[in-house]
Amino acid sequence: MIDTASIWDKCLNDLRYNVKDNVFTMWLRPLSAHQEAQTLIILAPNDYFVTYIKKNHLQDIQQLVAKHSQGSIEEVIVRVDNADRDTDDSSQTQSGSLFAEDKPSPTPTDHKFESIHHNNAKADIDANMRHAELADSADAKSLSYLNPDFTFETFVTGKSNNLAYKACYELGKRQSKNRHNPLFIYGPSGLGKTHLMHSVAHRYLKNNQSFYYFTSEKFINQLVYSLRNNKIEDFKKKIKKVDLLIVDDIHVLAGKTKSSNEFLTLFADFTSGDKQLILASDRHPSQMTEFDERFRSRFSWGLTVAVDPPEIDTRVQILQKKAASYGMTLPKECALFIAQNVVSNVRRLEGALNQVFANANLTGAQITLEMVQYALKDIVAMRVQAVNMDNIRKVVAEYYDVTVKDILGRKRTRSIARPRQIAMALSRELTSDSFPEIGQSFGGRDHTTVMHACDKVNELRGADPAFDKDYKTLALMLQAG
Numbered sequence: 221m222i223d224t225a226s227i228w229d230k231c232l233n234d235l236r237y238n239v240k241d242n243v244f245t246m247w248l249r250p251l252s253a254h255q256e257a258q259t260l261i262i263l264a265p266n267d268y269f270v271t272y273i274k275k276n277h278l279q280d281i282q283q284l285v286a287k288h289s290q291g292s293i294e295e296v297i298v299r300v301d302n303a304d305r306d307t308d309d310s311s312q313t314q315s316g317s318l319f320a321e322d323k324p325s326p327t328p329t330d331h332k333f334e335s336i337h338h339n340n341a342k343a344d345i346d347a348n349m350r351h352a353e354l355a356d357s358a359d360a361k362s363l364s365y366l367n368p369d370f371t372f373e374t375f376v377t378g379k380s381n382n383l384a385y386k387a388c389y390e391l392g393k394r395q396s397k398n399r400h401n402p403l404f405i406y407g408p409s410g411l412g413k414t415h416l417m418h419s420v421a422h423r424y425l426k427n428n429q430s431f432y433y434f435t436s437e438k439f440i441n442q443l444v445y446s447l448r449n450n451k452i453e454d455f456k457k458k459i460k461k462v463d464l465l466i467v468d469d470i471h472v473l474a475g476k477t478k479s480s481n482e483f484l485t486l487f488a489d490f491t492s493g494d495k496q497l498i499l500a501s502d503r504h505p506s507q508m509t510e511f512d513e514r515f516r517s518r519f520s521w522g523l524t525v526a527v528d529p530p531e532i533d534t535r536v537q538i539l540q541k542k543a544a545s546y547g548m549t550l551p552k553e554c555a556l557f558i559a560q561n562v563v564s565n566v567r568r569l570e571g572a573l574n575q576v577f578a579n580a581n582l583t584g585a586q587i588t589l590e591m592v593q594y595a596l597k598d599i600v601a602m603r604v605q606a607v608n609m610d611n612i613r614k615v616v617a618e619y620y621d622v623t624v625k626d627i628l629g630r631k632r633t634r635s636i637a638r639p640r641q642i643a644m645a646l647s648r649e650l651t652s653d654s655f656p657e658i659g660q661s662f663g664g665r666d667h668t669t670v671m672h673a674c675d676k677v678n679e680l681r682g683a684d685p686a687f688d689k690d691y692k693t694l695a696l697m698l699q700a701g
């Protein structure tokens with residue numbers, strides 16, 4: 221029999237490579253595990269950890285446990301480590317069987333997390349039902365999990381992702397005339413490609429249409445398994461029955477000749493008639509040079525859409541929407557601070573938000589700008605960004621929704637002149653530059669203009685608490701950078 225410590229070590233080792241370092245350090249390393257009969261019990265420090273692990277990592281853990289225990293463990297349970305507690309309150313157990321339906325359990329003590337837990341439990345059951353429904357018509361093991369939270373309703377749109385959103389939304393309509401086939405979505409990691417594709421799949425489910433969602437890795441594994449067991453035709457027949465085929469991370473197929481050739485045969489089926497194909501990749505088809513021309517040209521047959529890193533206001537909206545979905549309130553200045561410091565990846569944005577909530581829950585602190593700044597000090601420290609006048613102008617411009625060009629320009633309307641004065645005052649406070657140097661850097665202005673700006677800002681800070689708060693927020697943001 222394989223011993224528990226070695227199973228758990230192997231799982232942790234795999235998880236370390238699958239998640240970001242800060243997620244691993246914060247959420248996974250503190251877990252421990254022991255075995256009771258065929259059950260692996262994972263112990264977490266508190267209720268919030270249990271909820272978080274169940275929501276974000278339990279499925280991966282279940283798969284890894286199945287792999288490393290070679291089937292000797294049938295169930296994984298996550299529960300609070302009661303070693304330090306007087307009572308063994310088994311009501312705090314949350315479980316997820318490897319093969320059967322999850323068993324939702326009573327909630328943690330903090331009422332704010334009650335709603336998260338209930339939503340998750342319901343979502344997990346829904347997701348398992350979807351799994352079960354699909355398992356009737358196809359091999360359940362080949363199906364990736366359809367994330368119940370990845371829907372159009374939870375997706376925040378902005379300039380960076382609008383086209384991709386609209387293209388997917390059209391596909392989700394049963395009778396859409398604006399279908400492009402294949403739809404190819406590309407962009408860097410963590411920007412919502414999978415979220416959008418799952419959203420389409422949810423709509424297909426709602427319309428009683430069938431689909432297959434594969435990551436390329438799963439597709440390859442399934443293919444290899446089918447080839448080894450002489451079941452390749454059955455496998456393809458099953459896939460061809462569905463209305464929609466989604467293949468995530470298609471770039472992973474590069475260099476896998478057998479798998480990519482089999483994929484091409486499916487490609488033909490899904491880009492004709494009423495069927496639909498959606499592909500996602502980290503780069504544009506023209507940059508997929510590891511694939512030969514046959515693939516690259518086919519990938520671009522339909523519509524190719526990019527998802528780019530979201531703009532600051534979209535990042536703020538994403539944070540506030542996620543916070544609301546947890547039943548939490550995130551003050552605007554806190555959302556701005558996080559969005560300012562986590563710029564290019566929504567997954568990391570979520571990580572930062574989770575870190576804030578975990579911190580608030582563990583310490584009982586209220587969520588204020590100072591608290592957020594403290595909770596994210598490591599993330600902020602990593603963002604090495606000197607406080608200089610260019611940066612100050614950029615941050616102030618974003619905050620007040622004007623452009624850097626406006627700040628450097630000559631317009632005197634208050635909506636522009638005020639941010640300009642604030643940027644000058646911040647430059648004076650946060651850099652060692654002199655009045656004349658600041659004036660020079662702000663479009664060649666005289667030093668007296670800068671002195672006047674600093675006086676004005678000081679006066680307004682004394683007279684208007686809201687103005688003072690904005691100024692402090694900006695100073696904090698800049699210093700944190």
Ligand SMILES: Nc1ncnc2c1ncn2[C@@H]1O[C@H](COP(=O)(O)OP(=O)(O)OP(=O)(O)O)[C@@H](O)[C@H]1O
Pocket residue numbers: 370374375376377381407408409410411412413414415416502538566567570
């Ligand atoms: N515009 C958005 N609105 C709400 N949530 C978003 C948005 N963009 C991304 N997310 C969230 O960010 C996380 C990462 O998104 P997702 O997994 O879809 O990224 P991806 O582009 O597929 O990344 P990868 O290429 O690494 O698989 C998810 O939790 C998703 O819900």
